[in-house]
Each structure stands twice: as C-alpha cells, then as structure tokens.
Amino acid sequence: MDWEKVFATRSSRMKASEIRELLKLLDQPDIISFAGGIPDPALFPTQEFQQAFANTLTGDKQTTALQYSVSEGYVPLRQWIAKQMEGLGIPCSIENILITSGSQQALDYLGKLLLSPNDTALVTWPTYMGALGAFNAYEPNYDRLIANGNRSAKEYQETAAEKNSEVKFAYMSVDFANPTGETLDRAGREKLLDLAEELDIPVIEDAAYQSLRYDGEAIPPILALDIQRKGHIDETRTLYCGSFSKTLAPGLRVGWVCAAQSVISKLVLMKQAADLHSSTINQIAIHEVASKGFDKQVAKIFTAYSTRRDCMLAALEEHMPEGVSWTKPEGGMFIWLTLPKHLDGAELLAKSIENQRVAFVPGHAFYADGSNRNTMRLSFSQANEETIHEGIRRLGLLLKSA
Known part of the structure; x- marks a missing residue:
C-alpha cells in the first residue's frame, strides 16, 4: 500500500527531533555529551519515589492508583x-x-x-x-x-x-x-x-x-x-x-x-x-x-547545576577562540553559542563526533525557518566538572581549526 497517499497533509510537517537522535550517542561510553537537555539521573529522588510507590500500592490508595x-x-x-x-x-x-x-x-x-x-x-x-x-x-x-x-x-x-x-x-x-x-x-x-x-x-x-x-x-x-x-x-x-x-x-x-x-x-x-x-x-x-x-529537591539541583554552569562558563572563557560568543544564564540547563558566520553547526557536529568525541545540538534546529546555522546549544546538566572542562577544551580545538 502507498501510505503517502492516505497520510493527512499535516504529516508532512512532522520531523524527527535532532535531540532524540543525538540521545542515542549517550550509549557510546567515550562520547562527552552536551547534547540532551535532560536532568542528571543521579539527582533524582529515587528513594523517595520507591517509598511513594510502595505507599501508593498499599491500603486505601491502591484501588485509586490502579483505576x-x-x-x-x-x-x-x-x-x-x-x-x-x-x-x-x-x-x-x-x-x-x-x-x-x-x-x-x-x-x-x-x-x-x-x-x-x-x-x-x-x-x-x-x-x-x-x-x-x-x-x-x-x-x-x-x-x-x-x-x-x-x-x-x-x-x-x-x-x-x-x-x-x-x-x-x-x-x-x-x-x-x-x-x-x-x-x-x-x-x-x-x-x-x-x-x-x-x-x-x-x-x-x-x-x-x-x-x-x-x-x-x-x-x-x-x-x-x-x-x-x-x-x-x-x-x-x-x-x-x-x-x-x-x-x-x-x-x-x-x-x-x-x-x-x-x-x-x-x-x-x-x-x-x-x-x-x-x-x-x-x-x-x-x-x-x-x-x-519539593524544596529540598530543588536545593539539591541548585547546588549541582549551578556549579556545573559556572564550570562551563569558565571553560568557555579559557578555551573558546575569538569570534565565538555565548549566553550567561542565571539558571536552567543551557548555554547558547554563536559562532563566526562561515561556520555550520551541523557540519561541526559531524567533525566533532569523529575527531573530538563531543556531542552538542546544532542551533538551526531551534529556528522555525532552519536559519542561523552558525549556532549551537550546550547543556551542562549531565556532565561533571572534569568532563565539562575536557569537553569544552576539545570543542575549542575543533573551532580553532575550523
């Protein structure tokens, strides 16, 4: 059957998420990933959820929980x-x-x-x-x-x-x-x-x-x-x-x-x-x-992520070549880099994966018209300080040679 004939017109507007594809790289142990803007699982309140699910499946709540x-x-x-x-x-x-x-x-x-x-x-x-x-x-x-x-x-x-x-x-x-x-x-x-x-x-x-x-x-x-x-x-x-x-x-x-x-x-x-x-x-x-x-959990995240953000900002200052600029966020998980006009984030990603083993998200994916290809998004949420510094050092080398 020719499914394209029966798909609704809206289906042509659906595209695979570049981030979802990049997340597959996390399975490769030698990749330093600044790509997925996802929380660090080490910071999840795991024990609290174990207890919460146990409580939910006992007593009066179990009927409600499964209904x-x-x-x-x-x-x-x-x-x-x-x-x-x-x-x-x-x-x-x-x-x-x-x-x-x-x-x-x-x-x-x-x-x-x-x-x-x-x-x-x-x-x-x-x-x-x-x-x-x-x-x-x-x-x-x-x-x-x-x-x-x-x-x-x-x-x-x-x-x-x-x-x-x-x-x-x-x-x-x-x-x-x-x-x-x-x-x-x-x-x-x-x-x-x-x-x-x-x-x-x-x-x-x-x-x-x-x-x-x-x-x-x-x-x-x-x-x-x-x-x-x-x-x-x-x-x-x-x-x-x-x-x-x-x-x-x-x-x-x-x-x-x-x-x-x-x-x-x-x-x-x-x-x-x-x-x-x-x-x-x-x-x-x-x-x-x-x-x-909730407040205790947010405080735990604050301590970890703010330290990682500061580490990435310091590493960018140390290793980025002239012509590269970046945002200085007061919170969240991301830093946005703007590169010299002649550089293409998608092309750089391919080179980075092959030569430096560092992943990031090319910036054009965040523009409705696919423009501004000389941009990239870095996430600091999942990497420790040592990994952040090494990853940014490698990206600096990549950009200096580009």
Whole structure:
C-alpha cells in the first residue's frame, strides 16, 4: 500500500527531533555529551519515589492508583500545584489546573486548540524545538516574536495578512529558555502582554525551567502580571505550562496547564478524547514526593547545576577562540553559542563526533525557518566538572581549526 497517499497533509510537517537522535550517542561510553537537555539521573529522588510507590500500592490508595480517574487530574496534586502557583503570585483554584503528560502534551493540546491550518504562531528566534514539533502538526505559519516591543502589533498583522493568515498566539519560554538559557526581564514581560492585548491573542508561557534559578532576583511569571492587570485568573489571556520533569522525574511524565477555567474546560475535553487521563499512580507518587520534599529537591539541583554552569562558563572563557560568543544564564540547563558566520553547526557536529568525541545540538534546529546555522546549544546538566572542562577544551580545538 502507498501510505503517502492516505497520510493527512499535516504529516508532512512532522520531523524527527535532532535531540532524540543525538540521545542515542549517550550509549557510546567515550562520547562527552552536551547534547540532551535532560536532568542528571543521579539527582533524582529515587528513594523517595520507591517509598511513594510502595505507599501508593498499599491500603486505601491502591484501588485509586490502579483505576481510571478524572481527566482533570488527581485532586490532591492539583491542590498542591494551586498552592505553589499562589506562591508565585498566581491565585487560582484546582478548576484552573489540568494535569498533562508532561508540559509537552500541554503544548500539543494548545496547538490543537488554537491553530487552524495557515494560522500564524509567534515564536522566538530561536525557540524550543519541542514546541515547533507540537505546533507543526496543525500546519501554522511562524513569525518572529520580539518581546521587547521593537515590532508593533500592526507589523505582525500585516505580515500575517500577506499570507491570508491570522495571528493566533505568542509562545515563549521566559525563564532560562531552552535553547538560549536567557530570561525575559519584567519590562519585557509587560511589553509582551501589551502586544498580546493589542493583537487580542493568548500568551503561552512555557515555565518548564521556572524553578531552576541560581542567580538574581525571581521575576513574576507572565500569568502573575496578567492577573495583576485583570484582577482574576479567569479574566486573563496567559496559559501557563508547568512540569515536574526538570525537578523530580521526567520519566513519570507529569505536567500541568494553569489558565482560565474557560480554556481548561476545553483542554479537559481534549484530554478525554486523547488518553482519558494521565497515569494516576504517577500523579499520586509525584504528589507524595513533592508535598514532602519539593524544596529540598530543588536545593539539591541548585547546588549541582549551578556549579556545573559556572564550570562551563569558565571553560568557555579559557578555551573558546575569538569570534565565538555565548549566553550567561542565571539558571536552567543551557548555554547558547554563536559562532563566526562561515561556520555550520551541523557540519561541526559531524567533525566533532569523529575527531573530538563531543556531542552538542546544532542551533538551526531551534529556528522555525532552519536559519542561523552558525549556532549551537550546550547543556551542562549531565556532565561533571572534569568532563565539562575536557569537553569544552576539545570543542575549542575543533573551532580553532575550523
């Protein structure tokens, strides 16, 4: 059978993740990998989860844990999240929260909810490639989101109109963004809200790294600023996507959306149609571990990752040749390198794997148009200090000879 004839047109927009392919390299013991932006498994609260799952499968909880459940999510977990959100300046109820299978599922649902074919999504240049992967299936156009106010709403509308398109939302990771590690300051967040007001569109706030701040003062989430303007979460336009993947355990696939009830009610219908509900036993375990020691776990991550970030920044200063620049993140897992214009990150990766045995992610994968090939993303989350220094030394040699 010729399957290409029956595939939906959206299937042509689906592409393999370059990061997923690179993760296969982790099985090669001599590769130093700065590629996968994934947590260090040595930092997982393993014993706490062992106890949590044991508790979940004994007594009254075992029936609940192994049974179908409500699509909105496990009530005690949603209550815990609501309390955490209030601490971020986002007063809400459990009716404003939907549990998803990681924040990646939240992005997919929001793309499905908001995008019709040929609509325009505003995304940063570069942006999280997982968001592009989620949105691509719904056949949008992309335009470059500049959050500091240097482009007017009219310019965005005119660019969309040239393609007979309509601007539908702005998507941004505002804290220690994947891939750049950069953070949008408060003034930039206010300007982004101003732009969204002028365009009358939602803002999708990807907060996957929000807890991973190592330096500087915390900045209120966009949703918190939106509530300050509107007075109540149900009057806001911001859709906050959170996750336990970077703090507790990515393998359990537990994330959430916090938004106005009118949006959550639509997302619940999608959840019912897609997978009924996220794994109940995983939600119960996440709730038990989070409620007993979330702050302690974040502190453990802070100590490890901040040290590794500092080590990588110092190594870059020591080994990078002239013409290479990089970001200096206040948190998260990533540092973004910009190379001389004539260099191509994908070509460098092939040479690096062959000659230096160091892996990274070529930067063009994070651009909706595949541009800016003279960039790369480095992750410091999984390597120890000695490995970081050696890996950056090797990359320096590669770039000096390029």
